[in-house]
Amino acid sequence: MTDSPTPAASGPHGPAGPDEADTEALRQRALAALLNARERTALLTDSVDDHELTAQHSPLMSPLVWDLAHIGNQEELWLLRGVAGQEAMRPEIDGLYDAFEHPRATRPSLPLLAPAEARVYAAEVRGRALDVLDGTALHGARPLVRAGFAFGMIAQHEQQHDETMLITHQLRSGPAVLTAPVPPPAPADSAGLPGEVLVPGGPFTMGTSTEPWALDNERPAHLRDVPDFFIDTTPVTCGAYQGFIEDGGYTERRWWAPEGWAMVREHELAAPLFWHQDAGQWLRRRFGVTETVPETEPVLHVSWYEADAYARWAGRRLPSEAEWEKAARHDPASGRSLRYPWGDEDPTPERANLGQRHLRPAPAGAYAAGGSPLGVRQLIGDVWEWTSSDFLPYPGFAAFPYREYSEVFFGPAHKVLRGGSFAVDPVACRGTFRNWDLPVRRQIFSGFRTARDI
Incomplete structure (x- = not known):
């Protein structure tokens, strides 16, 4: 941002x-x-x-x-x-x-x-x-x-x-100076969650014209129509991503966009940022502490190119921004778009991992109370989620109150991220909120989930 x-x-x-x-x-x-x-x-x-x-x-x-x-x-x-x-x-x-x-x-x-x-x-x-x-x-x-x-x-x-x-x-290097008093909650029903959820096709309202503090790129509300698609119930986990690594994901050019493959070769990438292997075990550094990579947590610190390569390897793809928002906001029962996946009420600690409260993502499947009407979880908080979409204006966009907030960044150079992360405060996170960054960025708190066509 x-x-x-x-x-x-x-x-x-x-x-x-x-x-x-x-x-x-x-x-x-x-x-x-x-x-x-x-x-x-x-x-x-x-x-x-x-x-x-x-x-x-x-x-x-x-x-x-x-x-x-x-x-x-x-x-x-x-x-x-x-x-x-x-x-x-x-x-x-x-x-x-x-x-x-x-x-x-x-x-x-x-x-x-x-x-x-x-x-x-x-x-x-x-x-x-x-x-x-x-x-x-x-x-x-x-x-x-x-x-x-x-x-x-x-x-x-x-x-x-x-x-x-x-x-x-x-x-920064050096000892930890930030601490979290308690870890994020683990899901009680993760074993029974489906791997993916069907999002029915059809029109829905994307963006907003009524959210008082929404920023210009979230406006105006407009109709979008997307076909039926499947989307992951939870973000892709560290354990699943290790499967990509162990299958030679970083050594197989066929999974990568050309610019992504050039990045891998230039920087000799072999894993997400802050990961390293010791005696055959994956470790990561998190705010000054070295720990075992938690297999059940959403993968973190991956670029758009890495997310895209994983999705190709898995026989899937990244969701478009419109697909992500429909999965997050559309209520099939009422036909309207909600402010958040769970409804119109503001976020609470029971619904989403926000506000730097835990200094890490929650395990995949957490926050059942924050799920969407279709059963998709962790769409708000935990990790920013890369989408396949370029950062572009909505139909009828008008810069307000200055061009440099959004307009100068529109175009194919930047990819859209949605949903916020554990580092985002609720005031700067909602179902319509749009983040964007260069596809090479890895230091941000970014992860992803995948989708597929019917």
């Missing part, structure tokens, strides 16, 4: 707003989302010392201190300047934290704010932003603030950077 640039003029589309009676509840929702995001940001940045905050742990990622100040800068740009019309607090730093001006690999060379200064800046911005939230009419005509959109957008932006910082934590 991309970073945010300077605000542009409000676009033609904004979310539908609440009536006056709902304004206080909406304000409290926005407040809770902002506070929850900042609590997580503090955990990710306070758990390491200043040296680790300023170090670049991978050329694929920014120093953590850049993310910290960028979060504050974007909050200032959109809420203090964009919503409240305030003067810039520190205009001289805008360029340093413009993600489109400076690629991640070059950010350590910039004169960035030091950790203490970045914390002070972000805290001062936050204090002012909460005052803006308290004094802003959320039911007015301005698309940027209607239904609290700008505040929801900033909470999502911060949570997306929190996920990015968690990826940096996974890439």
Whole structure:
């Protein structure tokens, strides 16, 4: 997911707003989302010392201190300047934290704010932003603030950077600094689950025109028609993926797209990122701890090319984005599209593995309460799921509130991921949410499930 640039003029589309009676509840929702995001940001940045905050742990990622100040800068740009019309607090730093001006690999060379200064800046911005939230009419005509959109957008932006910082934590060397108090739940009925589920063909409503904090690429709602297809009940597991490896999956060119095969050869790939073999046993490194690869968990840290190659090897394919969303949202009984696989209620810990709660995916088949009406599980949380689709606009798309969030990334270079991961917060994850990345990316919390035609 991309970073945010300077605000542009409000676009033609904004979310539908609440009536006056709902304004206080909406304000409290926005407040809770902002506070929850900042609590997580503090955990990710306070758990390491200043040296680790300023170090670049991978050329694929920014120093953590850049993310910290960028979060504050974007909050200032959109809420203090964009919503409240305030003067810039520190205009001289805008360029340093413009993600489109400076690629991640070059950010350590910039004169960035030091950790203490970045914390002070972000805290001062936050204090002012909460005052803006308290004094802003959320039911007015301005698309940027209607239904609290700008505040929801900033909470999502911060949570997306929190996920990015968690990826940096996974890439850093050294002892573990993050812990999870309890493991994710194991399914009680995994042995009896079918391997795949039939999704009946026909039209369904894809996307949304009513979700108040949905981002521009999720809009507008429109009809899609897909034929009958089968989709995996759960994401592909580490154990199943080991079968691909042991059958020579990384040495057989026939399974790979040409660009994927070139990647395998250039980097001598033989397994998912962070895996290695010792005495014939597969191990992985997870947030500073080396452990046996858990065969029942969804496979993690695989690129689109690896997911596509596995699907070909298995005699299947990746689902299209439309197929994924129909499996996740379509209710055959009512004929309508749900907000989430389980219904319209917000996520709970019983329904999905979200919010960095367990620092790992749950075993395949977990979260029966989060299953779709058709019986597909773990569509929300656990691992981002690669689809076969390029990242393209929906019919009637309009950029809002700035082109650089989605529009500049449309095209065949980026593939769509759906469903979120254990690292995603519920505010930035819903049945219509679209993520995208380059097909070579492996450091992200990505997995997949497969599909097949009738």
